[in-house]
Amino acid sequence: MSGSREKETERYVARQFRKSFSLGVFFLVVTLILPILNQFASGFMFRKLFGEMSVTYAYSVLLIYIVAWVITVYYVLRTDREEKEH
């Protein structure tokens, strides 16, 4: 592979990785922090948020899904745009 193509590939892969890695780490933190918060911040997590729904319940049945969908749409639209512009 020529030097310029190799550099172009390296730059492209690095940019894609930065994007996927930052979004992935953010989502894993959002997901994996839940048991930690339940363990170490139970006072806040077990507080009622809407009616009988506690913070931890809303987190596990709503927030994780909403965060995942927002990341998904952002990632796919941004990647589609980057591929079109490349």
Add this chain to the structure above:
Amino acid sequence: MQQPIATALVGVIVAISITVAFLSRRFTKSTSEFYVAGRGINAIQNALALSGDYMSAASFLGVAGLVWAYGYDGIWYAAGFFAGWLVLLLFLASPIRRFGAYTIADFVAGRFHSKPLRVVAMLGTLMVSLFYIIPQMVGAGELLGLLLGWQYVFAVVVAGVLITIYVVLGGMRATTYNQIIQCILLWTAMFVVMSLAMGKFSFNYSSLLGTVTEYTQPGRWLDFKNSFGLIFGLVLGTAGLPHVLIRFYTNPSGRSARWTTVWTLIIIGTFYMMTPIVGLAARSLLGDTPTTTNLVLPLLAQHVGGEGMMGVVIADAFAAILSTVAGLVIASTGAIAHDLFTMLVPGASEKRQVLMAKLTSVGVGIIAILTGLLFRGYNVAFLVGLAFAIAASTFFPVLMMGVWWKGTTEKGALAGMLVGMIGSGVMIATNLGGMHTLSNPSIITVPAAFIVIYVVSKIDGKTPHDTMEFMRKVHMPEKVHENE
């Protein structure tokens, strides 16, 4: 329990499955058609098929049952099963499709030009698929016996023969269309049961939670260590399941693979959001009536929708088993008839390879039936956990490092896969032997596999000569390759 409506509906599902397979039979003349449906499945079709493939009886009946039994702790399963898909989207879906092979062993062997890696990947695929097939077949036997009054042996044989017929007749295309139908049936049934159940609480979520407040807090089942380990294993295990990963090869492009994952996240996300509602409604409306977790959804359906609704749920549980096992049969067939056969007989004609694939499907179908009969009464949750742990530990690290780090070497990949596969097996066996209490070992074996790949690759230093060509192929948009 005799259920005439359910029995009739199971008959309808059988008839539809066979008809779809019969109509798809002309699409199995080449290996590309047999394994990846000619790479002609669009994003929405593939998302529906992937969702049907992924939503096994464990998802359809099991999660609602666990929420009924343990409340909040059962919800971990729903969140974990869902969250893995985002990891797949961000890191693996598009690169795997762009490589354009048939199996995960193809991908690993192609990246490192290594026969030993192909063999280890093939063994890993077979292990994961088998540990996933067994609980599905055991579940089919026990569930249909319990719900329809069928003999265990009869139920296992019916499910096994039916799946084998439609995989052999129609290959990946028939499997895809059947999974699409089965996904629609599963999602709709869950939605209808949830809606009917919520009607009992005036469609007020808070009212439902108010009747079962003690089930909305964590700690009834899992301690901190095991809840963390469980969600870790489920998230990364999903991104390493061969029968899920190979479905991305059926998309026409990397972009299409990404959109497939988006639609899958929407379909299964909405599905898993419904399961806690159904599980808690069952707790509130049925109390301790169900005798096992698998009966929770059918009994709730009966309670809120009568015998007809119960029949629909039972028939859909059968559909869930069919769609999942069919995907696993295709993955196992690829491992044997493609990975092993083409290595032993290089240059085999297309016709011979397709014949081998069909014969292997029959063999895998027979193995599925026999293991279903042999493992009767085994703890199915343990076997599913084993499949996820092995998938997360064996495939996820090597795929991630192979796709994203150009410094990965053949020896590093091989060492990492072996550490992940053997380590997860040993950890699970020692947990069962009472030597430790960590039931989900991925939290240790996945990081260990990553570290081993990195350290051995650094020491080895012999990266494949075409690493950058591989990186360019799997990461750059298709139009770049078209212009070169």
